[in-house]
Each structure stands twice: as C-alpha cells, then as structure tokens.
C-alpha cells in the first residue's frame with residue numbers, strides 16, 4: 001500500500017522533532033500503522049534557516065495554503081501555533097477533506113468546538129494528543145483508557161516551562177528571568193512566554209482535559225487563570241517547613257452545582273508523588289470512581305517528547321482511514337450530541353483549602369483577632385506558624401493553613417484581616433489541595 005502523505009505546517013521545535021522521529025522510527029511506525037507515513041510537504045516561514053531536521057525529499061514552501069490545498073496531501077499537521085492563522089488553516093484543511101493533527105492547545109481550547117463540528121461534518125479526524133502534557137498520552141488515557149469511569153476530578157502540572165522555572169528557582173536559587181531564557185533556548189516555552197508564566201497555556205490544556213473528562217463543551221473563557229509570577233521564595237520556604245510544595249496546578253473538579261476549572265499556584269503535601277514532579281516534567285492525576293486515582297507522568301515539552309505524541313496521532317489517523325466515521329473515538333470522548341450543560345463555576349463558588357501569610361504586629365490579641373475573623377466566616381484553621389521578626393522589623397510573619405472553604409468566604413475574611421490595624425500590607429493567599437482520593 002502507498003504511504004500516507006503528510007503536509008507539515010511549521011518546521012520549528014515540534015515540527016523538526018516530528019520529522020526526526022518519523023524518519024528514525026520509520027520501520028516500527030509502518031509496522032504499527034500498517035502503512036508508511038512520509039512527510040511530503042512542509043511550510044516554513046523561511047526556507048534557508050538552519051533546522052533541527054534534514055528536509056531532503058520534502059517539498060518546501062513559505063505558503064501554508066499550498067500545503068493545505070495540495071490534493072497529494074492526506075493529513076495536515078499544524079505546528080505553527082497561535083490562534084487565528086492556525087484556525088484558518090485547520091478549517092481549510094478540514095474543508096478540503098483532510099485529517100488534521102495539531103499540538104496547538106490554544107487553538108483547541110478556543111476554537112475546538114467549531115473545529116470538531118466542522119471535522120464531524122466532513123467525516124475527518126482532528127487529533128490533538130500533543131496539545132496537553134506534551135508526550136504523556138493523557139488524552140488517550142482519559143478518552144479511551146478511563147471510558148468506564150465517572151471522572152470526579154483531575155489535577156495536573158501541565159506547563160513544563162513554569163515547572164522548570166519553579167524547580168530551578170527552588171533548588172538552585174536561580175533568577176526567574178534567567179531560567180525562563182533557558183527554557184526558551186530548550187524550546188519549551190510558547191512563542192509568547194507570558195502564556196507559560198501567567199497560566200494561560202495551562203488553562204488552555206486544563207480546558208481540554210475537563211471537556212474530555214466530564215463531557216462538556218470547551219469553555220476556555222470561563223477558566224480561572226493565575227500564573228507563577230507572584231510566587232516568592234519566602235512562601236516556598238514556609239510551605240516546605242509546613243510539609244508542602246508549591247506547584248502550578250490545574251484543577252478540574254465536578255461538584256453538584258457545576259465544574260471547577262482553575263489554574264493557580266497550589267500547596268500540595270510533599271508526600272504526594274505529584275508534589276515531586278520537577279523540571280520540565282508534567283503529571284496529571286485523575287480520580288475515577290471505578291479505578292480510583294491514576295497518575296500519568298512524563299515530559300511536558302521539548303522537540304521529541306512532543307513529537308512522540310504527534311506521531312502517535314498520525315498512526316491513529318492512518319488506522320482510522322479504514323474505519324466507519326460513526327464508530328470512531330469521539331473528539332471530546334463523549335458523543336457530540338450527548339455533551340452536558342453543567343456550568344463552570346465562578347471562582348467565588350470554588351472550595352479549596354488555603355495557605356495565608358500575613359505581617360502582623362507582635363502584640364497580644366492579634367492572633368485572637370484573626371482567628372475570630374476566620375471563625376466568623378466559618379473557616380477552620382488547620383495549622384499556624386509564627387516566625388521571628390526580621391531584625392529591626394516590628395511585624396512578624398504569621399502563616400495559617402485552613403481547611404476547605406468557599407473562595408467567597410475567604411475573600412471576605414481576607415478583606416477583614418487586611419482592614420485590621422495590626423496587619424501590614426496585603427495577605428498572601430495560596431490555595432492548597434490535599435489531593436487524596438476523597439477531597
């Protein structure tokens with residue numbers, strides 16, 4: 001049988017890695033797919049730039065439309081990134097009857113509903129394993145491996161750049177900007193690295209995970225998004241003294257009234273495996289009602305780790321070339337006409353535990369004032385840590401760990417604490433998740 005011809009859009013980090021992996025493992029890939037897979041066409045912004053890969057035998061162009069419109073191309077692989085041009089090209093490929101593989105989580109989180117509807121109308125597949133947690137086959141695991149479960153919640157470290165920065169800062173005391181520059185050199189970061197450090201990339205990925213876990217449409221616009229830029233070494237140290245690690249965590253949880261969908265820095269007990277996921281590695285913990293907790297771990301970014309997922313999707317696409325379109329794995333795991341309308345909850349209705357750090361006057365009655373405010377809001381305290389004042393300082397750092405409560409109640413408590421005369425500055429609030437099976 002003739003090999004399947006692939007048209008690649010973008011020959012950067014992931015594009016280069018994909019060419020290399022497909023070439024190096026061609027023989028095994030053919031044995032798995034039942035047909036050879038060759039990259040016949042590729043679009044790049046410049047044709048004479050040094051590349052990660054050898055482009056011999058690939059028809060190169062600077063016009064991505066040429067690839068998308070070429071009748072000789074069976075599958076389009078979109079690896080240019082970004083929202084608008086990628087959307088245009090993917091929809092055009094679908095309209096031309098081509099299957100699509102993409103690593104673009106921004107595209108899927110924002111335009112996935114439209115794209116999957118178009119793909120279903122055309123009877124083509126849009127595969128996106130590389131879009132979440134790079135090389136970890138998390139889409140496949142949730143969509144297929146856990147299909148017998150009611151998924152209760154999932155939590156993930158799903159931005160490699162952010163986790164790499166936090167790890168290097170914690171372990172080696174390195175500066176934020178210096179580690180970010182290194183992540184960019186390694187090809188981990190997004191074209192606009194604020195997507196990594198402000199939590200937007202993780203929110204894109206969490207949006208996708210929540211859809212396939214709970215059977216809801218993609219709703220990136222409702223995700224609560226907070227990045228890592230405000231985490232300080234002070235809080236990392238205090239958290240460690242209390243037995244916790246601070247990680248940038250994506251949390252999607254099904255509760256009675258809807259779905260919590262949020263990414264933010266989070267304290268996690270250090271005994272949890274996921275608290276020990278460091279560097280560019282990602283991990284996703286999924287709680288199913290039948291299987292219990294399952295944990296998926298691997299490289300979340302990088303040329304070949306991501307290419308591993310792109311190529312796996314290509315193999316899947318080659319296999320579906322011969323299956324009945326109505327019997328394929330649905331794009332969002334659940335049949336398109338059976339998605340649920342559970343709302344995404346506003347952050348005020350989310351329930352979580354908290355780490356609070358405040359600067360309080362070193363005088364009697366202060367602790368009582370704070371515990372009264374928390375008590376008035378029905379918030380229970382789990383631990384208190386009082387540190388010595390730094391030399392020449394009249395205020396002492398006070399750290400509280402609380403039990404789970406509504407974010408709205410915590411907002412009220414923080415406003416009241418900040419209004420106390422004995423408190424200086426703002427209260428630092430970091431959410432805390434125990435991540436045990438039942439909470």
Ligand SMILES: NC(=O)C1=CN([C@@H]2O[C@H](COP(=O)(O)OP(=O)(O)OC[C@H]3O[C@@H](n4cnc5c(N)ncnc54)[C@H](O)[C@@H]3O)[C@@H](O)[C@H]2O)C=CC1
Nearest residue numbers: 010011012013014043044045079080081103104301302306
């Ligand atoms: N780098 C990583 O570790 C991972 C990246 N991704 C995603 O993969 C996609 C690609 O990312 P990278 O390879 O890292 O980016 P990159 O910036 O290294 O590569 C993108 C390539 O697309 C090319 N391009 C942009 N506009 C073009 C146009 N109009 N015509 C032709 N070529 C064009 C650029 O010149 C560049 O070479 C993004 O959606 C990214 O979010 C997903 C998982 C991991």
Ligand SMILES: N[C@@H](CC=O)C(=O)O
Nearest residue numbers: 159160161189190301
């Ligand atoms: N910029 C992303 C790349 C992979 O999705 C990350 O750092 O995780």
Ligand code: NA
Nearest residue numbers: 129132134136
């Ligand atoms: Na993946």
